[in-house]
Amino acid sequence: MNNELNEFDAVMEQIGFGKVHCYVMLTLGLLQMLTIHETMGMGIIAPSAVCDLRMSIVQVSTITAAAFLGIICSSYFWGYITDKMGRRWILLHTISISNICSIISMFMVSFTSFFVMRFLTGIFVAGPSFVAVTYLSEFCNKQILARTVTHMYMFTGFAMFYCPSWATLFLSSNFMDFEIGFVGRLTLRPWRVLGCMFMLPGVIAFFLLLRMPESPKFLFMVGETKQGMAVMDWISTKNTGRPLSPEQVELMLKFQESTGVMRQKRSNNFLQQMMNDAMPLFRKPYVGFYVGSCSVMFSLGLVANGFGIWFTAMRNRSNMRLDNKSDMTLCKILFSTAAKIEDSEPDLVVACNDGFMGFNDSLILGLTYIILYNVCWLMLFFLPRKALFIAALVISSSCGFALIFVTGRWLQLFAFVLFIALPGVVISLLGGALLQFVPTHMRAKALCISLMWCRWGAVVGTTIVGIYIEKSCEMTILVVAIFPMLSASIEGFLPL
Template sequence: MTRDVVEKIPFEEALDRTGYGPYNYFQTATTGLAIVAYALVGFSGTMVVPTSACELGTTPAQQGILAAIPFIGYILGGVVWGYLGDTRGRRRMLLVSLSLAIFFNTLVSLSINWIMMLVLQFLTTIVSTGQYTLAVTLLSESAPMAKRNLVMLLVASTYILSTAAMSGIAIPIIPLKFSYSIPFLGIFWNSWRTLVLVYSAPCVLCLLCVLCLHESPKFLLLKGEEEKAMKILRSIHRINHRNSEEKFQVTGVLPEQNNTTKLEKSRMDIILPLIKTPLLKYTIGLTVLSLCNQISPFIIWFPKIANQFVNIIQNGDGSNQNLCGIIENKDTVLSNIDAAPCSLNVPSLLITIGLSFLTSAGNLILCLVVNYTGRRNLVIFLTLALGVCGVATNLVHNAYGSGVLFLIFCFGLVINGLYLAMAVAFFPTSVRATAVAFVGTLGGVAKFAGTQILNLLLQNHCEAGFYIFGSLFAFSAIVALFLPDDRMVVKAAPRKKSFDCEKTP
């Protein structure tokens, strides 16, 4: 058929005909902003927990709970928002998630003790989890197939950059010395409370941007609202071809095989396909990969580790030590009168920013090669190589050499984007948002436990922490070998007739 013939065609072909232009650029940027906003309100504890320790009087154990509680919020919120997205719409629920995140994060800034902060941070993470899963799902279902891998990895880069944003915002705010009494709450408004409030700003901006986006046309088609889906496709085409006379010559979209059932179904109707063949193998594989992905606990504690590293190096006491020797050298840090116990020094925040930019740059390089290598194959290579670096971190008794190996190990954060892209490729539209959330839920359980375990190990058995977590990450390469090459899944899609992930682009 020629492109000037009015016709009824499959959804993916119709989406391809809308082109890739300004609408997609704006949506990709909005998705990236949503992910950064989620990280800032959901995981602000990375910066806030150590800087609020003096006022709230938190112990190391309490700080560990505060730092890890976002993972529990992600666990409980992930499946709920996935289900709501699959039944009520991606865009609508994304707006609800953003609004609630702004409200609860504002309350976090008014915490009067660590218990109140714990509860409010927990609620903030639950409501903000939808920003990640729903924004990514909305993007994946609105981008042409040829650009899908690229945009998924691009938005993954923004998640990595969120750590840089977190540190960059903290640098000018944390050192501020102001303190204003709020008598009726019995607290003082100071720099760390201001930082928490400022972290809500991206949510506000993202909310305004999402109001300018359309609902997922694929969601509407699956729901049986073909006319609404066609209206959105025409609008996207018009925006992408605003300087062209080309018309969107499509009269309708063919229903997808076995996907014509409306989405008003029970929770179990959506979850059950994930634990039955043929999707079960993908659910198990991606879940195990998520369980083995224990880079996040190191990222949570990275500012504190970097702070310790800088203090030791500045004192000239640790050049011949490995990283664990530096971490365990508490006496040297305490003897430094310039080291404030409830603050992070600027060099450590700059190191955190540097790690974020380097990791994001590496992720962009992956964007250039992923279509040639495949996501699964990249996972095999990266998890094995980076896991070995994690194990080797404390085999090098030189502060700088050990530190470099640790930074390379932390590069494993890019794996999150690859796992997400694999989930999008493997699971069909009707369960995709739930699948992404479900796989991440069990991974969140492991990350919560991992954050607590790592906190304990760093204080008592530091080297064991690197050996265990590094080996676990390297083991992911073996698990990934049992998953199919995602490039073959995409190629096989047009030939599949059964309800399985092979149909999904």
């Protein structure tokens, strides 16, 4: 495994971090934003669509989970195809189709059609959700990989800031309060336009990606030596102003010799071949680390995405209470009446309402993500990755437990924010660790399977919260808050 990386790392270290890496990080960071918008953004869109689509709280939970389900169903397929066809090829095709499905979904007039289109969007968003970081890793040597991936994932924070910023304009502004009738039951409302705005980063990333080459590591892996050399020359020219030196060319030729992927006996059965190609991940030397990582991913996805997707709706519900809340816990604020999370209070708004009182709390969540990613990037220079992970998850669990008891707006807000943001950051860092642990020819499959477990966690978390939190708020939060502590216990045994 280490021999595969030596020559490539040596050349990349000589080339150094430069314009190419910044361009790649920007492009793939925008794709990370697209992924967050199309999944977590439903935490804003779905409650806003309640009136138009006549949805119950269970149906809202289903809609918020639809894209996650699509990602789960298609992730391994895209991972398998990515390791066959290339990273850039998959990204261009999946971005295009996911954007089309996303736009169509915003013009659906029933719960069923909306769910189907969000599910299809998730199927194609699965591509950039894990291929982006795989692609980025193959432009980096292992010395800068963890910190570069951390910076790319920092765009998660920008996405968390982007969504409520646009939502403030479209859902909290009288200026954007409109209703335009189209065909039949279809009416153009602010939430539909907002959903279309969420795909803008993906459109920009698509055009930026057109100017990028295929991953050099992938090209060498599949035996495309001439194209791989051309890409390395392009990187060197952009970063240093000169092409590869003869010594660097010689190193890359040695790297080509060492990247010969063991040719397994091919099966005529496509599904059987997909299974066979994933089996090395579940054998030594990878199995212990990999199974443990998938377990941690499930737990973290349940907290950061499953519970986190309800953050905006819960904070909106809390802000709509006009009575004295200073001595009330979060659960009492949310459910001291029989109203549901996404509905307005009966004593505040009589008619069905798809507006929000404001998104300041969601903006704070986005800023917290950005700050935490930068803090983690800085601390990676001084602390072991394992210690950083465990500390973050212990703090997250503590904040989750505190959320049951604390009173006061700001204490509740920051306990809530750290409870869901810290696991979200650890998901990203663990993905970077996984990329260092497995060889190039298995990276896409390894990452997509682990993130598939993360999405399963998100689906389970979203469903649990949607169905049970009103019936038993404190117990639901308590159960969810145990998962970061459980993840910290597992990570203590992983070779991070």
